[in-house]
């Protein structure tokens with residue numbers, strides 16, 4: 001792979017995500033609502049954790065590099081659209097709402113295909129279900145895009161070199177002319193962030209809104225990634241990894257509160273997550289969201305043990321709580337200032 | 351609270367024309383089926399000014415197609431923040447729709463053409479002459495000196511000019527860049543503080559301006575007779591549910607984040623990110639006690655109505671509660687309103703309004719009728735339901 005001279009990165013503060021799906025809708029309507037075969041795709045999706053996610057069970061589906069090696073795991077089955085990603089339902093709006101000068105002919109709006117079978121699913125089927133028991137039930141929202149990894153398994157998996165990583169900004173793209181639809185990239189990507197378009201018979205994925213990055217609007221230089229500009233919770237930061245003055249850099253490298261999602265997959269993702277704090281359980285001191293669950297998901301690199309990851313999650317929580325306490329006591333904190341930054345220019349630094 | 355026309359309840363006068371604007375009234379009304387069965391037959395004409403086909407539009411005689419937010423000039427604000435928000439026409443009105451302002455103007459012109467003149471009496475007893483002939487002109491000029499406000503943008507500018515909060519702002523200016531109000535009048539509870547978000551009651555806390563209460567302070571104690579002796583609510587007090595609808599589950603219908611009331615509730619892109627159709631939540635223990643599984647079709651019922659939805663079992667729910675986020679269109683629930691099998695649907699079917707007597711108190715210090723601030727509200731929190739497996743067939 002050619003040397004990457006720049007690398008885009010995104011950080012998500014999970015303490016602030018509302019699960020509103022504004023990001024998903026912005027991405028959907030910008031990139032995947034026009035071409036046939038893309039209906040089921042969410043290049044940006046937000047799933048409830050605990051939950052089966054999108055596609056169903058992706059966290060244990062396989063892919064990535066085995067045990068920090070360079071060997072791509074291609075043993076995973078390909079997810080099915082209706083069963084695993086979720087059917088993109090169509091509705092009989094015309095029958096129900098078109099009255100032709102009288103009554104509508106059909107009384108009820110129904111999705112097709114109907115989600116009646118026990119295994120039926122949608123991209124967000126497990127939304128707000130959660131786990132645990134009332135009043136200590138818990139869940140949180142996990143927004144996901146392609147991680148534009150530094151060691152992309154999809155690139156390694158593609159026999160056609162159709163999937164490539166751009167030198168100038170590290171964005172991972174699929175050359176639609178070279179792609180023959182072998183789908184090794186889908187098996188190889190452990191985050192299942194590459195999607196098969198059954199109509200054009202090619203694989204497609206998040207493009208980090210590169211046309212918006214390349215054609216910067218001088219009147220509106222912050223009009224970058226749609227999922228970031230539209231984020232209602234202001235949970236996302238973007239910057240180049242090399243820019244040591246960016247807030248993202250400070251969060252990841254100075255304050256060290258950004259963790260990678262499933263770093264054991266070995267792809268070195270360029271997305272970072274601040275794990276979610278939660279209230280204490282009733283009559284106890286443990287956080288409602290079990291730290292074990294978070295340590296199973298988040299860490300720094302592929303070689304950390306579970307105990308090391310758990311210690312890191314706890315360390316992040318300690319830093320967050322300490323800085324919050326400073327502000328609560330009337331003091332100031334650079335960390336809290338960044339996390340609560342109001343203006344887009346503090347979050348969009350590409 | 352004023353009831354108008356006077357003596358409506360005793361003279362047998364009844365409403366003839368229902369004009370719905372900016373609302374999905376039929377769908378969202380508590381006592382859904384009662385509204386449909388008792389009000390609808392009385393009406394000669396139901397007109398709905400709307401930018402989409404919703405439940406109310408389906409059951410209206412006439413739908414006046416209105417522009418949505420991005421096809422017109424308009425204004426929006428609230429007293430909860432300090433911004434005035436313009437709507438701008440990004441695209442021209444689609445499919446022959448017109449802005450609300452143009453529709454009302456057209457109606458005023460149509461009434462003017464009837465040439466009707468009549469005497470009307472006001473609540474205070476004075477008699478005035480209504481002459482429809484001038485209605486169109488009156489509408490367009492409001493009480494200006496003949497200034498023509500037929501254009502949407504001019505009408506918006508007139509509104510900006512007419513309020514102390516916005517006199518000095520221009521429509522083009524606020525379309526270009528968000529603008530705060532320039533000043534807050536007496537009615538507001540806070541000053542506009544530079545570089546600070548607007549929040550309520552700053553004048554009371556910082557300038558010690560008295561509140562409109564008997565004591566001029568925050569007050570929990572109310573010494574009105576009804577509160578003191580009739581209902582024993584002089585201080586906030588817990589009261590168990592009223593002794594009606596003795597069903598086992600509290601029925602909770604919070605605002606969801608998938609819609610704004612019923613708007614967007616039936617939208618494909620939104621439904622695909624949920625479970626595709628209306629769902630009702632129960633805790634695992636309540637589901638198990640009823641032999642119900644996740645995604646089973648269930649009927650939610652009480653004496654007022656029932657609906658069929660699909661079950662979502664979630665441990666975040668306490669036992670004793672059934673929860674459904676609000677705003678589902680009646681046509682998303684089983685059958686339509688005219689179903690003769692006795693099936694009563696509509697997400698508001700199980701809800702009725704129970705008037706809380708203490709909210710009828712008026713003319714006593716802060717307890718004074720003011721729309722949206724004090725008066726009888728839709729108290730439906732005591733609604734209880736049963737949830738059972740739905741045995742019928744779904745379309």
Ligand code: SF4
Pocket residue numbers: 016017018019020021022023024046141143230231232233234235
């Ligand atoms: S828009 Fe922001 S807050 Fe809303 S779901 Fe997406 S990431 Fe979360």
